[in-house]
Amino acid sequence: MACVNCGMRHFLFALFLLSGLASQAQPILTAYETSGGKESFTYEAGIRYCQQLDSLSPYVKLFSYGSSDAGRPIHVLVYDASQDFNPTTDKEVILINNAIHPGEPDGVEASLMLLRDLSLDSSRRKRWSNVRLIVIPFYNIGGALNRNSHSRANQVGPEAYGFRGNAKNLDLNRDFIKADAQNTFAFYTIFHTWKPHVFMDTHVSNGADYQYTMTLIHSQNEKYGPQMDRLIENFFIPNLYNGMYKRGMEMVPYVNVHGVAPDSGIHAFFETPRYSNGYVAMWDCISLVSETHMLKPFDQRVKATYALLEELIQTTSTMHPSRAKEKEKQGRALALKRGRFLQTVKWKPMQYTPHFPSSPFAHPDSLLFKGYEAGYKKSEVSGLPRLYYDRSKPFQKKIAYHDKFVPDLMVRVPKAYYVPAQWTAVTERLKANGIALHQLEKDSLVVTEVYYIDSFGTSTEAYESHYVHSGTKVSAYPDSVTLHAGDYLVYVEAENLNFLVNVLEPIAPDSYFNWNFFDGILQQKEWFSAYVFEDIAAQMLQEDPELKKRFERIKNNNPDFANSSFEQLYFIYRNSPYYERTHRRYPVIPLH
Numbered sequence: 001m002a003c004v005n006c007g008m009r010h011f012l013f014a015l016f017l018l019s020g021l022a023s024q025a026q027p028i029l030t031a032y033e034t035s036g037g038k039e040s041f042t043y044e045a046g047i048r049y050c051q052q053l054d055s056l057s058p059y060v061k062l063f064s065y066g067s068s069d070a071g072r073p074i075h076v077l078v079y080d081a082s083q084d085f086n087p088t089t090d091k092e093v094i095l096i097n098n099a100i101h102p103g104e105p106d107g108v109e110a111s112l113m114l115l116r117d118l119s120l121d122s123s124r125r126k127r128w129s130n131v132r133l134i135v136i137p138f139y140n141i142g143g144a145l146n147r148n149s150h151s152r153a154n155q156v157g158p159e160a161y162g163f164r165g166n167a168k169n170l171d172l173n174r175d176f177i178k179a180d181a182q183n184t185f186a187f188y189t190i191f192h193t194w195k196p197h198v199f200m201d202t203h204v205s206n207g208a209d210y211q212y213t214m215t216l217i218h219s220q221n222e223k224y225g226p227q228m229d230r231l232i233e234n235f236f237i238p239n240l241y242n243g244m245y246k247r248g249m250e251m252v253p254y255v256n257v258h259g260v261a262p263d264s265g266i267h268a269f270f271e272t273p274r275y276s277n278g279y280v281a282m283w284d285c286i287s288l289v290s291e292t293h294m295l296k297p298f299d300q301r302v303k304a305t306y307a308l309l310e311e312l313i314q315t316t317s318t319m320h321p322s323r324a325k326e327k328e329k330q331g332r333a334l335a336l337k338r339g340r341f342l343q344t345v346k347w348k349p350m351q352y353t354p355h356f357p358s359s360p361f362a363h364p365d366s367l368l369f370k371g372y373e374a375g376y377k378k379s380e381v382s383g384l385p386r387l388y389y390d391r392s393k394p395f396q397k398k399i400a401y402h403d404k405f406v407p408d409l410m411v412r413v414p415k416a417y418y419v420p421a422q423w424t425a426v427t428e429r430l431k432a433n434g435i436a437l438h439q440l441e442k443d444s445l446v447v448t449e450v451y452y453i454d455s456f457g458t459s460t461e462a463y464e465s466h467y468v469h470s471g472t473k474v475s476a477y478p479d480s481v482t483l484h485a486g487d488y489l490v491y492v493e494a495e496n497l498n499f500l501v502n503v504l505e506p507i508a509p510d511s512y513f514n515w516n517f518f519d520g521i522l523q524q525k526e527w528f529s530a531y532v533f534e535d536i537a538a539q540m541l542q543e544d545p546e547l548k549k550r551f552e553r554i555k556n557n558n559p560d561f562a563n564s565s566f567e568q569l570y571f572i573y574r575n576s577p578y579y580e581r582t583h584r585r586y587p588v589i590p591l592h
Contacts, residue, residue: 028052028116032109032158037299040105040158041112043144046137049112050077057119061085065193066186069167070142074186078194079115079133081125087193092316095134095196095285096309097187097276100173100203102143102162103152106292107202110305111135128317134194139183142167155204157298173201174464176279177503178515185432191280192434197321198288199280200312202305205291207255208262209389211370213296214244214251214304217269219277219287222347222405225328228284228321236286236319243311249304252369253401254291261374261387265364265400270347273502273510282498284325288312333494336413343501345508346409349402366398411505413497414590418481419488419504423587426512427488429503435496437488444483449476451506451586453513453522469514472507474586481589489591504588513586524583528573530566537572547575 030049031041041049054062059081064073078085098107115135118124138144146163166172166181175184205215221232244251255262256269271278277287290308292301335341352364373393379386419427419437427437456472483489492500506513541548551571555562561571573579 028056030109030113032299032302033113035159037297037302038157038159040161040298041108042147043138043141043162046108046112046144047075050075050137053077053112053116053119057116058083059119059125060115065189066182068141068183068186069170069181070145071167072141074139074141074183074190075137076190076194077112077115077133077135077137079118079135081118081129081131087195089132090322091130091132092198092320092322093132093134093194093196094198094200094312094316095136095191095194095280097136097139097199097201099136099138099144099162100140100201100276101164101171102138102140102146103155103164104202104204104292105158105161106204106298106301106305107200107290107309108137109302110309111202112137114306114309128313131313131317132194133313134190134196136187136190139187140166140172141183143172152204152294154206155294156296168465170464173276174274176276177274177510177512178464178466178517179429179432180465187276188432188434191283196280196285197325198286198312198316199277200288200290200309201276203289203291204294204301205254206258206294208257208260209295209372209374209391210252210255210262210293211372211394212250212252213293213300214249214308215254215291215293216240216251216308217254217271217277217289217291219281220268220270220347220403220405223281223344224284225331227324227327227331228286231319231321231324232286236315236321239315239319240288240308240311243314244308247307247311249307250370251304251308252367253403254289259387261389262369262371263374263397263399265402266369267349268401268403268405270349270405273499278510282502283495284328284498286321329494332497336492336494336497341413341497342410343413343497344407344410345501345505345511346407347405348408350404350406364400364402364404367401368396369399370394370396409507411501411507412590412592413492413501414592416492416591417490417500417504418483418589418591419490420484420587421487423517425517426588429512430490433496433499435490435500437490440483440485440487440489442485445480446483446591447478447480448589448591450479450481450589451476453506453584453586456514466516469516470509472511472514474506505590506586518587521582521584521587524580526578526580528569528578530569533569533573536576536578537569540572540576547572 031039031045050062053060059079061078063076063078065076067073096111098111099105143164143166144162147160148163149160151163152161164171166183168181170181172181172183175181179185218237221229241251254269256267273279273282277289281287290305292304372389372391373395374387374389376385377388430437451474454473454475456469459468502508502510503512505511541551561567
């Protein structure tokens with residue numbers, strides 16, 4: 001393997017080979033290298049480096065897509081040992097996303113050095129000739145331009161870096177479903193153009209102190225079908241850990257604890273589709289997040305990221321995830337043909353059964369963890385107990401690792417969804433994700449089930465420009481529905497199934513409903529005047545014995561209801577022809 005810090009003579013000679021003009025050859029080095037591991041690229045300098053790499057290397061081509069919220073396009077570097085830059089390929093494709101949080105720039109430096117080194121190293125080009133790399137050097141351009149030295153209070157280096165929020169102060173790693181940022185629409189185009197089989201998002205961690213430089217998040221293999229599940233759990237992920245161990249850069253699963261020491265165990269981070277890795281996993285893409293440790297020096301973190309990216313290429317080259325992805329797609333297509341296909345839209349951590357010691361689920365897995373002794377001492381600020389880690393007391397011991405998840409909510413997958421055309425924010429996002437919308441040419445009447453929103457919770461504070469719903473519950477009722485000309489049918493297929501159920505089924509945690517795209521249906525538009533409706537209500541109770549029975553039962557069992565004339569009238573109103581049927585009626589209709 002080529003070293004990360006290559007010498008000047010190596011570059012001059014290599015660039016002589018690339019350009020054939022030794023007298024004009026100039027070294028192409030990253031900010032990390034020219035500063036001795038202390039600095040990271042500014043956005044402008046990083047893009048100039050990308051442009052130089054594009055002009056000097058026949059194996060690298062620079063593309064640009066869409067626009068960011070900062071008004072600049074998202075750049076993409078494509079590396080291909082065959083010098084083939086057509087998106088259609090039979091190679092294994094890896095997408096590396098950097099600077100979604102520009103205060104965490106390790107991946108920018110590591111991936112740009114790696115692309116240069118692959119251009120120079122014929123042995124690695126040959127060994128990994130079946131792998132294509134797609135690299136986004138700066139995803140959050142607005143954050144990269146907002147450069148400072150203080151917003152990462154817990155992080156050791158570099159000397160300056162970007163900011164977490166983008167030009168609209170959005171965290172782009174919560175935007176992959178709601179797509180408030182133009183960056184996200186550009187990502188949709190990049191992802192669906194190059195169709196990666198493996199995805200890596202590069203980050204720097206927050207949280208506990210421990211001995212490792214690199215930690216790793218991988219999307220839960222349970223979310224995938226059997227082919228991908230087997231590949232990820234038994235081969236792909238273990239291979240990455242073994243490769244890093246052999247390099248002397250042992251890594252551990254992401255230490256997902258906050259405010260407490262990890263000694264009592266760690267829980268795997270479960271990402272929903274709002275996150276980059278949760279989004280790509282819906283498309284059968286192996287999804288990874290590198291999380292270097294914030295308290296390790298910048299140069300050490302960059303080297304670990306570089307090493308992990310090399311191991312990722314090696315593993316992808318030998319494991320052929322494209323084959324498992326294709327088998328998964330074929331299996332899902334067959335299941336759809338058979339009908340009554342159930343899909344999980346919400347997962348929960350497995351509850352272990354220690355009272356059944358012979359059960360394979362009696363206890364969580366364990367892992368050998370290298371940490372530091374933790375304790376509590378009096379805070380010099382508050383005078384209260386505070387957590388601290390003693391680096392003079394390293395330890396190595398087994399801790400619990402809770403990494404198993406089971407289905408919590410499942411839905412029956414329909415053959416298609418009916419989406420009324422007026423919900424343009426939804427149709428725009430469906431189209432941006434490559435979903436085919438088939439416009440109806442004439443009205444048609446169907447008998448089907450429609451959803452009504454029964455209940456939900458709503459955040460009391462703004463979260464990423466939204467007041468997000470959660471815990472949504474629905475009821476399905478049979479109804480005769482007119483599907484109008486100009487509206488859309490979206491057919492569920494093997495490739496888009498995961499995405500569609502996660503965004504169009506309202507109970508899914510990151511559904512378009514929960515992200516407020518359908519809030520208009522939640523407000524009742526017409527009401528009643530009590531003095532007018534009293535006589536109508538009395539007549540309805542007299543003429544409808546079943547309604548009267550339900551009314552009296554609630555009145556006898558609910559004191560608040562019994563003492564509220566409005567609630568009693570409103571109950572009758574909601575069961576009358578006067579109550580609007582569109583209130584809380586979900587406009588997207590699953591067609592089974």
